[in-house]
Amino acid sequence: MRRAFGTVDTLLLVGGAALLAWGGLYVGRYSGRFDANEFDEIPHGPAPKVVAVAADPNAVVLKAGLAVYNKTCVNCHMADGNGRPEAPYNIPPLAGSDWILAESPNRIARIAMHGLKDPVKVKDVMYQGGVMNPQGQSADNPTGLTNEEIANVLSYVRNSWGNKASIVTLAQVEAVSKEVGKRSENWTVEELMKVPMTGAATTSAAITPDQLKAALKALPAAELEAVLKDVKK
């Protein structure tokens, strides 16, 4: 049985054509030129690097630290971290050094910032006659290392040549910097031995006799007398 080409068929034809046209326009507008980067579930291009970096932030710190090491320390402490022990250099090693491997970076942060003078014992060998100049940024050394660069390079030397110790954070270096304040003298080993080595960051120093004296002097006479009476009890 044949049926005439009716209104319903016409509507279907026109409607179908309209849908096709809309679909074509839609694909044309939103296809991103069928670029694989637009549609791949696993994106190509620079994205994977970002993912890798986020997965291992320590790798980024160590890489940045290596760059600082090669810029600032390598000429003296050498690429293998063994220093130049022979005269006239007398430069101690960082590889296997107890200074480097200590739990806290409190002392090595000071050495990196302000330098070191006088003899120093590393791996049971006494190094004499060498002086390490300050490497940190200061009014005297405006092109010196920033706290962040120091954190990165210390992280690097604590995790190279077989060394294994915690990453040094910017907060740790900033805490040391704040605690020391302005300083233009190189450290001596004797001074550094007094810096506490346990705990993540330097704890605030105990009040010194001079600070105590100043605080007492600032008290009104009556209160000072009361304090002294209390102490004598």
Ligand code: HEC
């Ligand atoms: C100009 C040469 C020189 C440069 C540059 C230098 N150092 Fe030193 N460093 C020395 C000498 C010399 C000593 C030993 C000083 C002493 O005898 O008191 C030393 C000692 C040290 C020590 C303590 C002893 C040890 O071997 O563990 C550390 C830690 C250290 N340096 C780290 C660094 C880092 C990190 C850098 C780069 C930011 C650096 N140094 C740059 C020459 C240098």
